[in-house]
Amino acid sequence: MAIVVNMPRLSDTMEEGVVAKWLKQVGDKIEEGDILAEIETDKATMEFESFNEGTLLHIGVQEGETSPVDALLAIIGDDGEDFSAILAGASP
Amino acid sequence: MKKVTKQTYINWYKDMLFWRKFEDKLASVYIQQKVRGFLHLYNGQEAVLAGALHAMDLSKDKMITAYRNHVQPIGMGVDPKKVMAELYGKATGTSKGMGGSMHIFSKEHGFYGGHGIVGGQIPLGAGIAFGDKYKGSDGVTLTCFGDGAARQGSLHETFNMAMLWKLPVVFIVENNGYAMGTSVERTANHTDIWKLGLGYEMPCGPVDGMNPIKVAEAVDEAIQRARRGEGPTFLEMKTYRYRGHSMSDAQHYRTKDEVAEYKKIDPITQILDVIKDKKYATQEEIEKINQEVKDMVKECEKFADESPYPEVSQLHDVVYEQEDYPFIK
Numbered sequence: 462m463a464i465v466v467n468m469p470r471l472s473d474t475m476e477e478g479v480v481a482k483w484l485k486q487v488g489d490k491i492e493e494g495d496i497l498a499e500i501e502t503d504k505a506t507m508e509f510e511s512f513n514e515g516t517l518l519h520i521g522v523q524e525g526e527t528s529p530v531d532a533l534l535a536i537i538g539d540d541g542e543d544f545s546a547i548l549a550g551a552s553p
Numbered sequence: 554m555k556k557v558t559k560q561t562y563i564n565w566y567k568d569m570l571f572w573r574k575f576e577d578k579l580a581s582v583y584i585q586q587k588v589r590g591f592l593h594l595y596n597g598q599e600a601v602l603a604g605a606l607h608a609m610d611l612s613k614d615k616m617i618t619a620y621r622n623h624v625q626p627i628g629m630g631v632d633p634k635k636v637m638a639e640l641y642g643k644a645t646g647t648s649k650g651m652g653g654s655m656h657i658f659s660k661e662h663g664f665y666g667g668h669g670i671v672g673g674q675i676p677l678g679a680g681i682a683f684g685d686k687y688k689g690s691d692g693v694t695l696t697c698f699g700d701g702a703a704r705q706g707s708l709h710e711t712f713n714m715a716m717l718w719k720l721p722v723v724f725i726v727e728n729n730g731y732a733m734g735t736s737v738e739r740t741a742n743h744t745d746i747w748k749l750g751l752g753y754e755m756p757c758g759p760v761d762g763m764n765p766i767k768v769a770e771a772v773d774e775a776i777q778r779a780r781r782g783e784g785p786t787f788l789e790m791k792t793y794r795y796r797g798h799s800m801s802d803a804q805h806y807r808t809k810d811e812v813a814e815y816k817k818i819d820p821i822t823q824i825l826d827v828i829k830d831k832k833y834a835t836q837e838e839i840e841k842i843n844q845e846v847k848d849m850v851k852e853c854e855k856f857a858d859e860s861p862y863p864e865v866s867q868l869h870d871v872v873y874e875q876e877d878y879p880f881i882k
Contacts, residue, residue: 467585469584469585470583470584470585470586471584471800471801472800472801473589473590473591473801475801502801504801504803505803505805506803507801507803508803512577512580512581530586531586
Protein backbone atom coordinates (compact mmCIF):
# COMPACT_ATOMS: atom_id res chain seq x y z
CA MET A 462 0.00 0.00 0.00
CA ALA A 463 1.29 3.41 -0.93
CA ILE A 464 2.50 5.59 1.93
CA VAL A 465 2.32 9.36 1.91
CA VAL A 466 5.43 11.12 3.15
CA ASN A 467 4.70 14.66 4.28
CA MET A 468 7.01 17.62 4.70
CA PRO A 469 8.59 16.68 8.05
CA ARG A 470 8.84 18.95 11.03
CA LEU A 471 12.58 18.59 11.60
CA SER A 472 12.85 21.10 14.41
CA ASP A 473 10.47 22.30 17.06
CA THR A 474 10.11 25.73 15.48
CA MET A 475 9.92 24.67 11.82
CA GLU A 476 6.77 25.77 9.97
CA GLU A 477 7.83 25.34 6.36
CA GLY A 478 10.68 23.69 4.51
CA VAL A 479 12.54 24.08 1.23
CA VAL A 480 13.61 21.01 -0.68
CA ALA A 481 17.26 21.82 -1.31
CA LYS A 482 17.95 18.58 -3.16
CA TRP A 483 16.32 15.27 -3.95
CA LEU A 484 18.75 12.40 -3.42
CA LYS A 485 16.23 9.88 -4.78
CA GLN A 486 14.27 10.11 -8.02
CA VAL A 487 10.88 8.70 -9.02
CA GLY A 488 11.33 4.98 -9.67
CA ASP A 489 14.22 4.55 -7.21
CA LYS A 490 14.10 1.75 -4.66
CA ILE A 491 14.05 3.08 -1.10
CA GLU A 492 15.35 1.25 1.96
CA GLU A 493 14.56 2.23 5.53
CA GLY A 494 17.23 4.72 6.60
CA ASP A 495 18.02 5.95 3.06
CA ILE A 496 18.38 9.71 2.75
CA LEU A 497 15.48 10.91 0.60
CA ALA A 498 16.23 14.59 0.37
CA GLU A 499 18.02 17.55 1.87
CA ILE A 500 15.55 19.91 3.44
CA GLU A 501 16.22 23.47 4.47
CA THR A 502 14.49 24.33 7.73
CA ASP A 503 14.40 27.60 9.63
CA LYS A 504 17.66 26.52 11.29
CA ALA A 505 19.76 24.45 8.92
CA THR A 506 19.83 22.19 5.91
CA MET A 507 19.12 18.70 7.14
CA GLU A 508 19.08 15.25 5.65
CA PHE A 509 15.69 13.63 5.66
CA GLU A 510 15.79 9.86 6.05
CA SER A 511 13.11 7.43 5.01
CA PHE A 512 11.30 5.45 7.67
CA ASN A 513 9.62 3.38 4.97
CA GLU A 514 10.72 1.03 2.22
CA GLY A 515 9.42 0.63 -1.30
CA THR A 516 9.65 2.51 -4.57
CA LEU A 517 9.53 6.29 -4.84
CA LEU A 518 6.34 6.78 -6.86
CA HIS A 519 5.80 10.52 -6.77
CA ILE A 520 7.52 13.74 -5.78
CA GLY A 521 5.18 16.48 -4.56
CA VAL A 522 7.63 19.30 -3.87
CA GLN A 523 10.30 20.03 -6.48
CA GLU A 524 13.86 21.16 -5.72
CA GLY A 525 13.94 24.79 -4.68
CA GLU A 526 10.26 24.83 -3.78
CA THR A 527 8.92 25.76 -0.35
CA SER A 528 6.01 24.02 1.29
CA PRO A 529 4.45 24.03 4.75
CA VAL A 530 5.00 21.22 7.25
CA ASP A 531 2.61 18.33 6.52
CA ALA A 532 2.23 19.12 2.81
CA LEU A 533 2.56 16.10 0.53
CA LEU A 534 6.27 15.64 -0.12
CA ALA A 535 6.41 12.20 -1.72
CA ILE A 536 4.61 8.90 -2.14
CA ILE A 537 6.36 5.59 -1.54
CA GLY A 538 4.76 2.26 -2.47
CA ASP A 539 5.00 -0.83 -4.65
CA ASP A 540 6.34 -0.61 -8.18
CA GLY A 541 3.59 0.42 -10.59
CA GLU A 542 1.03 1.00 -7.86
CA ASP A 543 -1.83 3.39 -8.65
CA PHE A 544 -1.66 6.37 -6.33
CA SER A 545 -4.04 8.72 -8.18
CA ALA A 546 -6.62 8.44 -5.40
CA ILE A 547 -4.05 9.71 -2.89
CA LEU A 548 -3.19 12.68 -5.11
CA ALA A 549 -6.86 13.49 -5.66
CA GLY A 550 -7.46 13.43 -1.91
CA ALA A 551 -4.39 15.47 -0.98
CA SER A 552 -4.76 19.14 -0.18
CA PRO A 553 -3.16 21.40 -2.80
CA MET B 554 28.51 -10.38 39.34
CA LYS B 555 25.72 -12.52 37.94
CA LYS B 556 27.20 -14.95 35.44
CA VAL B 557 27.07 -13.93 31.81
CA THR B 558 25.34 -16.88 30.16
CA LYS B 559 23.91 -17.77 26.78
CA GLN B 560 20.59 -16.36 28.00
CA THR B 561 22.28 -13.08 28.99
CA TYR B 562 23.46 -12.65 25.40
CA ILE B 563 20.01 -13.41 24.02
CA ASN B 564 18.43 -10.94 26.46
CA TRP B 565 21.00 -8.27 25.64
CA TYR B 566 20.36 -8.70 21.95
CA LYS B 567 16.60 -8.49 22.33
CA ASP B 568 16.64 -5.58 24.80
CA MET B 569 19.14 -3.47 22.90
CA LEU B 570 17.38 -4.10 19.59
CA PHE B 571 14.07 -3.12 21.17
CA TRP B 572 15.54 0.10 22.59
CA ARG B 573 17.03 0.94 19.19
CA LYS B 574 13.77 0.30 17.33
CA PHE B 575 11.76 2.12 20.00
CA GLU B 576 13.90 5.23 19.45
CA ASP B 577 13.71 4.85 15.65
CA LYS B 578 9.93 4.77 15.92
CA LEU B 579 10.02 7.97 17.99
CA ALA B 580 12.11 9.67 15.30
CA SER B 581 9.54 8.72 12.68
CA VAL B 582 6.53 9.91 14.68
CA TYR B 583 8.33 13.10 15.76
CA ILE B 584 8.43 14.42 12.21
CA GLN B 585 4.69 13.71 11.98
CA GLN B 586 4.27 15.89 15.09
CA LYS B 587 2.85 13.09 17.22
CA VAL B 588 5.73 13.75 19.62
CA ARG B 589 6.53 17.39 20.27
CA GLY B 590 9.19 19.43 22.01
CA PHE B 591 12.75 18.13 22.00
CA LEU B 592 13.69 14.54 21.35
CA HIS B 593 17.09 13.05 22.27
CA LEU B 594 17.68 9.47 21.14
CA TYR B 595 19.94 6.79 22.65
CA ASN B 596 20.95 4.98 19.40
CA GLY B 597 24.54 3.70 19.71
CA GLN B 598 24.84 3.96 23.50
CA GLU B 599 22.77 0.84 24.34
CA ALA B 600 25.71 -1.19 25.70
CA VAL B 601 26.07 1.22 28.63
CA LEU B 602 22.54 0.56 29.80
CA ALA B 603 22.58 -3.18 29.03
CA GLY B 604 25.83 -3.69 30.96
CA ALA B 605 24.81 -1.49 33.89
CA LEU B 606 21.47 -3.29 34.30
CA HIS B 607 23.27 -6.65 34.43
CA ALA B 608 25.32 -5.42 37.39
CA MET B 609 22.43 -3.77 39.25
CA ASP B 610 20.11 -5.29 41.83
CA LEU B 611 16.82 -3.80 40.66
CA SER B 612 15.13 -4.57 43.97
CA LYS B 613 17.13 -1.77 45.61
CA ASP B 614 19.48 0.00 43.20
CA LYS B 615 18.39 3.21 41.53
CA MET B 616 19.20 5.27 38.49
CA ILE B 617 19.04 8.93 37.54
CA THR B 618 20.08 10.46 34.23
CA ALA B 619 19.67 13.45 31.91
CA TYR B 620 17.21 14.00 29.08
CA ARG B 621 18.36 11.10 26.88
CA ASN B 622 16.14 8.95 29.04
CA HIS B 623 13.47 6.92 27.23
CA VAL B 624 14.96 3.45 27.34
CA GLN B 625 16.52 3.40 30.83
CA PRO B 626 13.13 3.14 32.60
CA ILE B 627 12.09 0.43 30.13
CA GLY B 628 15.23 -1.50 31.08
CA MET B 629 14.34 -1.10 34.76
CA GLY B 630 10.89 -2.57 34.29
CA VAL B 631 8.58 0.29 33.29
CA ASP B 632 5.95 -0.68 30.69
CA PRO B 633 7.28 0.65 27.36
CA LYS B 634 3.73 1.41 26.24
CA LYS B 635 3.49 3.95 29.08
CA VAL B 636 6.82 5.50 28.10
CA MET B 637 5.66 5.87 24.49
CA ALA B 638 2.37 7.37 25.70
CA GLU B 639 4.27 9.87 27.87
CA LEU B 640 6.21 11.01 24.82
CA TYR B 641 2.91 11.50 22.98
CA GLY B 642 1.67 13.60 25.91
CA LYS B 643 -1.13 11.14 26.60
CA ALA B 644 -2.99 10.61 29.90
CA THR B 645 -1.78 6.98 30.03
CA GLY B 646 1.89 8.05 30.15
CA THR B 647 4.29 7.56 33.06
CA SER B 648 3.59 11.13 34.26
CA LYS B 649 0.05 11.31 32.84
CA GLY B 650 1.40 13.05 29.77
CA MET B 651 2.67 16.06 31.70
CA GLY B 652 6.38 15.25 31.57
CA GLY B 653 7.15 14.41 27.95
CA SER B 654 10.40 13.25 26.40
CA MET B 655 12.86 14.69 28.90
CA HIS B 656 10.99 13.75 32.07
CA ILE B 657 10.30 10.04 32.35
CA PHE B 658 10.01 8.96 36.01
CA SER B 659 9.11 5.82 37.92
CA LYS B 660 9.33 5.85 41.69
CA GLU B 661 8.10 2.24 41.70
CA HIS B 662 11.04 1.07 39.57
CA GLY B 663 13.68 3.32 41.14
CA PHE B 664 14.11 5.49 38.08
CA TYR B 665 14.45 9.12 39.19
CA GLY B 666 14.34 10.83 35.78
CA GLY B 667 14.68 12.38 33.25
CA HIS B 668 16.28 15.88 33.90
CA GLY B 669 16.44 18.79 31.51
CA ILE B 670 19.03 20.94 33.30
CA VAL B 671 22.48 19.90 32.06
CA GLY B 672 24.28 18.29 35.00
CA GLY B 673 21.41 19.05 37.37
CA GLN B 674 20.99 15.36 38.14
CA ILE B 675 24.59 14.95 39.41
CA PRO B 676 23.93 16.43 42.88
CA LEU B 677 20.43 14.90 42.88
CA GLY B 678 21.94 11.44 42.35
CA ALA B 679 24.30 11.94 45.27
CA GLY B 680 21.30 13.07 47.32
CA ILE B 681 19.40 9.86 46.54
CA ALA B 682 22.50 7.90 47.61
CA PHE B 683 22.68 9.97 50.79
CA GLY B 684 19.05 8.98 51.47
CA ASP B 685 19.90 5.29 51.17
CA LYS B 686 22.90 5.64 53.46
CA TYR B 687 20.89 7.68 56.01
CA LYS B 688 18.14 5.09 56.08
CA GLY B 689 20.60 2.21 56.32
CA SER B 690 19.68 0.60 53.00
CA ASP B 691 22.50 -0.91 50.95
CA GLY B 692 21.02 0.28 47.65
CA VAL B 693 23.33 2.05 45.21
CA THR B 694 22.44 4.92 42.88
CA LEU B 695 23.80 5.07 39.34
CA THR B 696 24.11 8.72 38.39
CA CYS B 697 24.53 9.13 34.62
CA PHE B 698 25.35 12.26 32.66
CA GLY B 699 26.92 13.29 29.38
CA ASP B 700 30.35 14.62 28.49
CA GLY B 701 28.92 18.14 28.30
CA ALA B 702 27.53 17.95 31.82
CA ALA B 703 30.93 16.73 33.06
CA ARG B 704 32.16 20.32 32.62
CA GLN B 705 29.62 21.71 35.11
CA GLY B 706 30.83 23.06 38.43
CA SER B 707 28.18 21.11 40.34
CA LEU B 708 30.09 17.92 39.46
CA HIS B 709 33.05 19.05 41.55
CA GLU B 710 31.01 20.02 44.61
CA THR B 711 29.16 16.71 44.36
CA PHE B 712 32.34 14.64 43.92
CA ASN B 713 33.85 16.30 46.97
CA MET B 714 30.87 15.63 49.23
CA ALA B 715 30.28 12.12 47.86
CA MET B 716 33.87 11.19 48.74
CA LEU B 717 33.80 12.98 52.10
CA TRP B 718 30.66 11.08 53.15
CA LYS B 719 31.47 7.90 51.20
CA LEU B 720 28.08 7.93 49.53
CA PRO B 721 26.85 4.76 47.77
CA VAL B 722 26.82 6.24 44.27
CA VAL B 723 28.37 5.31 40.92
CA PHE B 724 28.96 8.33 38.69
CA ILE B 725 28.83 7.37 35.03
CA VAL B 726 29.74 9.78 32.27
CA GLU B 727 28.42 8.54 28.94
CA ASN B 728 31.02 10.17 26.73
CA ASN B 729 29.52 10.03 23.24
CA GLY B 730 32.08 12.44 21.88
CA TYR B 731 29.94 15.53 21.53
CA ALA B 732 28.24 17.99 23.85
CA MET B 733 25.51 18.94 21.36
CA GLY B 734 27.86 19.96 18.52
CA THR B 735 31.01 20.55 20.58
CA SER B 736 33.56 17.75 20.56
CA VAL B 737 35.24 16.68 23.80
CA GLU B 738 38.58 17.88 22.37
CA ARG B 739 37.23 21.40 22.35
CA THR B 740 36.01 21.47 25.97
CA ALA B 741 39.16 20.56 27.91
CA ASN B 742 42.92 20.24 27.52
CA HIS B 743 42.69 16.42 27.67
CA THR B 744 39.99 13.98 26.58
CA ASP B 745 40.08 11.56 29.53
CA ILE B 746 37.08 12.74 31.49
CA TRP B 747 37.56 9.94 34.07
CA LYS B 748 40.65 11.77 35.34
CA LEU B 749 38.35 14.33 37.00
CA GLY B 750 37.96 11.71 39.75
CA LEU B 751 41.69 11.76 40.56
CA GLY B 752 41.61 15.11 42.34
CA TYR B 753 39.12 13.68 44.84
CA GLU B 754 40.94 10.36 45.17
CA MET B 755 37.76 8.75 43.83
CA PRO B 756 38.30 5.34 42.20
CA CYS B 757 37.92 6.07 38.49
CA GLY B 758 38.71 4.80 35.02
CA PRO B 759 37.74 4.46 31.38
CA VAL B 760 35.44 1.69 30.11
CA ASP B 761 34.68 0.41 26.60
CA GLY B 762 31.13 1.72 26.40
CA MET B 763 30.32 -0.19 23.21
CA ASN B 764 30.62 -3.59 24.91
CA PRO B 765 28.00 -4.66 27.51
CA ILE B 766 30.39 -7.15 29.17
CA LYS B 767 33.07 -4.54 29.80
CA VAL B 768 30.41 -2.18 31.15
CA ALA B 769 28.88 -4.86 33.39
CA GLU B 770 32.27 -5.77 34.88
CA ALA B 771 33.20 -2.18 35.64
CA VAL B 772 29.79 -1.23 37.04
CA ASP B 773 29.65 -4.40 39.14
CA GLU B 774 32.99 -3.60 40.77
CA ALA B 775 31.79 -0.04 41.47
CA ILE B 776 28.43 -1.16 42.88
CA GLN B 777 30.08 -3.74 45.18
CA ARG B 778 32.47 -1.07 46.46
CA ALA B 779 29.57 1.25 47.22
CA ARG B 780 27.59 -1.54 48.91
CA ARG B 781 30.53 -2.29 51.18
CA GLY B 782 30.36 1.32 52.36
CA GLU B 783 33.56 2.33 50.59
CA GLY B 784 31.98 5.18 48.64
CA PRO B 785 31.68 6.36 45.07
CA THR B 786 33.34 5.44 41.78
CA PHE B 787 33.60 7.48 38.60
CA LEU B 788 33.43 5.59 35.31
CA GLU B 789 33.87 7.06 31.86
CA MET B 790 31.99 5.06 29.24
CA LYS B 791 33.59 5.68 25.87
CA THR B 792 30.57 5.44 23.63
CA TYR B 793 28.97 7.07 20.58
CA ARG B 794 25.60 8.24 19.37
CA TYR B 795 24.51 7.70 15.77
CA ARG B 796 21.75 10.23 15.65
CA GLY B 797 21.98 13.94 16.28
CA HIS B 798 22.12 15.46 19.76
CA SER B 799 18.39 16.06 19.33
CA MET B 800 16.13 15.73 16.31
CA SER B 801 16.89 19.27 15.13
CA ASP B 802 20.64 18.64 14.89
CA ALA B 803 21.98 18.83 11.32
CA GLN B 804 25.26 17.16 12.45
CA HIS B 805 27.61 19.38 10.48
CA TYR B 806 30.31 18.89 13.12
CA ARG B 807 31.19 15.31 12.14
CA THR B 808 31.68 13.25 9.02
CA LYS B 809 29.62 10.32 7.80
CA ASP B 810 32.82 8.24 7.78
CA GLU B 811 33.18 8.76 11.52
CA VAL B 812 29.63 7.52 12.16
CA ALA B 813 30.29 4.53 9.85
CA GLU B 814 33.49 3.69 11.77
CA TYR B 815 31.56 3.44 15.04
CA LYS B 816 28.81 1.36 13.43
CA LYS B 817 31.50 -1.29 12.87
CA ILE B 818 31.68 -1.73 16.65
CA ASP B 819 27.95 -1.38 17.17
CA PRO B 820 26.94 -2.96 20.49
CA ILE B 821 24.01 -4.88 19.00
CA THR B 822 26.10 -6.25 16.14
CA GLN B 823 28.88 -7.22 18.58
CA ILE B 824 26.45 -9.25 20.69
CA LEU B 825 24.77 -10.78 17.64
CA ASP B 826 28.17 -11.87 16.32
CA VAL B 827 28.88 -13.76 19.56
CA ILE B 828 25.42 -15.37 19.45
CA LYS B 829 26.08 -16.56 15.90
CA ASP B 830 29.71 -17.62 16.51
CA LYS B 831 28.89 -19.63 19.61
CA LYS B 832 25.62 -20.89 18.14
CA TYR B 833 23.60 -19.57 21.09
CA ALA B 834 20.62 -19.24 18.73
CA THR B 835 19.66 -20.41 15.25
CA GLN B 836 18.95 -17.99 12.43
CA GLU B 837 15.29 -18.89 12.84
CA GLU B 838 15.34 -18.00 16.54
CA ILE B 839 17.07 -14.69 15.81
CA GLU B 840 14.46 -13.81 13.22
CA LYS B 841 11.75 -14.68 15.73
CA ILE B 842 13.29 -12.18 18.19
CA ASN B 843 13.47 -9.55 15.44
CA GLN B 844 9.78 -10.05 14.71
CA GLU B 845 8.86 -9.92 18.42
CA VAL B 846 10.70 -6.62 18.74
CA LYS B 847 8.87 -5.20 15.72
CA ASP B 848 5.54 -6.27 17.18
CA MET B 849 6.38 -4.79 20.60
CA VAL B 850 7.20 -1.41 19.04
CA LYS B 851 4.00 -1.52 17.00
CA GLU B 852 2.03 -2.29 20.15
CA CYS B 853 3.58 0.72 21.93
CA GLU B 854 2.73 3.00 19.01
CA LYS B 855 -0.84 1.73 18.86
CA PHE B 856 -1.31 2.20 22.61
CA ALA B 857 0.03 5.76 22.48
CA ASP B 858 -1.98 6.62 19.36
CA GLU B 859 -5.22 5.36 20.84
CA SER B 860 -4.77 6.79 24.35
CA PRO B 861 -6.65 10.01 25.25
CA TYR B 862 -5.00 13.33 25.98
CA PRO B 863 -5.21 14.45 29.64
CA GLU B 864 -8.29 16.35 30.77
CA VAL B 865 -7.79 20.11 31.15
CA SER B 866 -8.72 19.75 34.84
CA GLN B 867 -5.54 17.68 35.32
CA LEU B 868 -3.51 20.85 34.79
CA HIS B 869 -3.91 21.78 38.46
CA ASP B 870 -3.65 18.28 39.92
CA VAL B 871 -0.01 18.53 40.88
CA VAL B 872 0.02 22.23 41.79
CA TYR B 873 -2.07 22.43 44.95
CA GLU B 874 -2.80 19.69 47.39
CA GLN B 875 -6.28 20.89 48.32
CA GLU B 876 -9.16 20.37 45.94
CA ASP B 877 -10.33 23.97 46.18
CA TYR B 878 -7.59 26.02 44.58
CA PRO B 879 -7.34 29.32 46.45
CA PHE B 880 -6.12 31.31 43.44
CA ILE B 881 -8.50 29.98 40.82
CA LYS B 882 -11.97 31.33 41.43
